Amino acid sequence: MSEGLLSLQNHCDQLDSDKVTERKKHIESFKRELNRTVIVQQLDHNSNNGRGLTWNAVFNSLISYMLKEIDHLKKQKGESSTSLSSKDRKKQTVGEVFKWFVRKANQRGEKLNCSDLLHHVLTLMKDDFSGIAFGEVCCSVILKDILRSRKYFCQISSSNWQELLKYFCKALRDPVQRTSHDVLSRIVRLILAGALKQSNVSTSFILTFFNSIINKFRTSERSATVVENILGSLNLFILTCASDLRTQLCKLGEDSIDNLLHVWKKYSTPAVKEEVVVFLRMQMALHHPKGVVTEEQGAYAEDFTVWRGHLKYLYDELVYNEWTKVNTRRKLKGVIGREIFKETDVDLAADICHQILCRSDSTADDKTPGINPDLNQSSNSSRYISQGGSAAKRRKVDSSGCSWEILLDMISIQTSNLIPW
Incomplete structure (x- = not known):
């Protein structure tokens, strides 16, 4: 030596x-x-x-x-300001x-043993004292030095992936340390991506985690970065597991749409809205594969009354209201020509409109823009769907094609001839 x-x-x-x-x-x-x-x-x-x-x-x-x-x-044991500062x-x-x-x-290639490094980091974070003292440092090491290393990514064992996933999901859902939520959400997104590829993930745990954390979107303040990473993680999970968990994911969607529309209104960042659109498009595919309309054709919902209420609300918020805003901005700016829509937004609007207007028993509110109510409605052609805690009277929609024509005219006017279907 x-x-x-x-x-x-x-x-x-x-x-x-x-x-x-x-x-x-x-x-x-x-x-x-x-x-x-x-x-x-x-x-x-x-x-x-x-x-x-x-x-x-x-x-x-x-x-x-x-x-x-x-x-x-x-x-x-010292509690004086000097003692605390020294600590x-x-x-x-x-x-x-x-x-x-x-x-x-590791700057010239990974030299440290992955298992030993990961074990030490998790040991520090799980201890109440060292977790608070070194939580940010440990998160930085996991995010920048372990998860972003291709070699370490392949060396992490299945049990370690599951341990990481459970620990950081709980840390993000019920934070007790001073670690940045932005960092925790990035870590969860990377860990979930790795665990889905390298391990057998407990789907029941992940479903419970997403259901719990999405329910907190209304009550807890979270940055746009945190919301984007949570929704990105959720979309990755759905994309990976949709074929095996259709019923559970449909229920998750039905339970989550109100909260996600709250997110849509609250966060104006394009990245967050893009993740919401991706989630909704996958929900449309889960509930109505290949655009099927009826249950006999293969459509599924945990509760069709709730789901159809969501579809109507999505039509109001994401088709009519959003496109009206686009048209208003275009007029205020004096822009000549049509507003450019993302392909995913147009596809989602087309899917929603297809489900609302193609069902022979579709119903719509008197005030629903673009919906043509049957003015000679009889008592047995009315429906009552609970929306926001109150019953709203619905009228039967003429399914002969007239409603399609009205909506086509409205969208052509509002978006300068941009027709999603």
Whole structure:
């Protein structure tokens, strides 16, 4: 072993000293040695050949140092501002050393053992004290150094994928640490993508997670980034599992649409709205594969009354109201020509209109724009569908084609001849 590696080995051996001053002195020397190019090259060579002092051996010494520092911080009882400030600085120092070491070791290719690194990060996060002290650092390592590494991505075991997924889903749903929700949502999205490919995911757990977190969209403030990542994760899950979970996903959609329309109105960012549109298009495909209209043809809903109420609401909000706004903006800006719609938006509008206007027993509100009510309605041609807690009287729609013509005329006027079907 070279003189440089002998010196580094000596510092590693002293990192788990019971004396605070000794650990402080040797961690500084430890960092200096690792900043020397010759030491890094020798560690790389030994790690590649699997003999001598390796990056993994040095990592184990660093873990011992962290555990000693955590134990020391837990024992400190001072509550003065000076004492608390000192503890915060020590936490920051220890966390930064850990993150710095991981990137120093892996910046020329992954040298650290994936299983050991992941085990240490999860151990830190699951502990009440270290989870709060080093949660942000651990999330940064998972997000930037583990999940974005192709080598590590392939090396994570099935059980580790499931453990990661359950831990971070719970952390995002019921946050108890000071970790950024934006970061947690990005991690959940990447972990779910990996778990669906590399592991057997517990679908019941994931369905419960999404149902719970979507129900909180109305009551809890979340950034557009968090909402986008949650919906992106949900859409990935649906796309992967739709063939096996049609009934469960239809029920999830029926339970979630009101909350997602709240998201549509609240968040104006294109990325969030795009994820909502993707979700709704997949719900249309699940409920009405290939555009079928009736249950006999293959349509399915957990509750058709609820689902048809959602379709009518989607028509109001996403077809008529949104396209009217587009036409208004076009007029105010003095733009000549038609407003450009995304293909996915047009396809969703066409699917919704097809289901509302093609059913022989379709119903629509008196005030529904573009719907032609039968003015000679009899008592047995009326329906009552609960919307927003109150019963709204519905009138029978003429299915002879007149309603289609009215809607075609309205959309042609509102969107300068842009017709989705």
